[in-house]
Amino acid sequence: MTKNVRRFVGAVRELSQRGPGLEGMGLLGGEPGEGKTTTLAYVSNLVNGVYVRANACWTVTAMLAEISHELGLPRQRFKHPMINGIIGAMLMDPRPIFVDEADYLLRSTDMLDTLRDIYDMVPGACVILVGMEELAAKVRANGRFARRVTQWVEFSGLDVADAVTLASTVCEIPVGRDLVEHLHKETRGNVGRMVVGLTRIESLGRSQGLEAVDLAAWGDRQLFFDQQAGRRKNGGR
Secondary structure (H helix, E strand, O other): OOHHHHHHHHHHHHHHOOOOOOOOEEEEEOOOOOOHHHHHHHHHHHOOOEEEEOOOOOOHHHHHHHHHHHOOOOOOOOHHHHHHHHHHHHHHOOOOEEEEOHHHHOOOHHHHHHHHHHHHHOOOOOEEEEEOOOHHHHHHOOHHHHOOEEEEEEOOOOOHHHHHHHHHHHOOOOEOHHHHHHHHHHHOOOHHHHHHHHHHHHHHHHHOOOOOEOHHHHOOOOOOOOOOHHHOOOOOO
């Protein structure tokens, strides 16, 4: 439960509990490896959301089929019955819709407009788009969509306190504060690289039967694949 996660949970709750007449679209952006998808899976389960992941092959039909599937609706061949089924299901139970990798979605005005149609037809609906750091700028270019956005969160690198929290969550073997700080510095707070490093640290602790792993025990071993060689004495071992 890092600061990034707490901010996103708060934003989703604000959208879900908003008053009448207030818009309910949100954005989550950030660089790769900042923990967006993991956070999204957690929050979607927390609020019983509808989670779909866009991809490069998505069309309006594919998007509607994915949302329909997540809502437990029967398979349909055509867009019109699919969108009607989605709206009907959402009217009975207006669950938040989370779209991961939404940068793909923004390539098509038709997909964006279809998602907006679903949102507009369901009072109290929430739609949250998740993507790269350029997501907000791309959404701003679509005024009809942008004006509906009332919550936006940008994930940034973890601070040292978050890194300590992450280490205690990911590793069953305690990791020394000096090693956590070293890992944080090398990864620049990137969650994805930190998890790789923590996995390697835990593996070392298990293989050597250590009760804890500190910086002295770790030495100059490589923490993650693209760690800069100049920062280590002898490379990975």
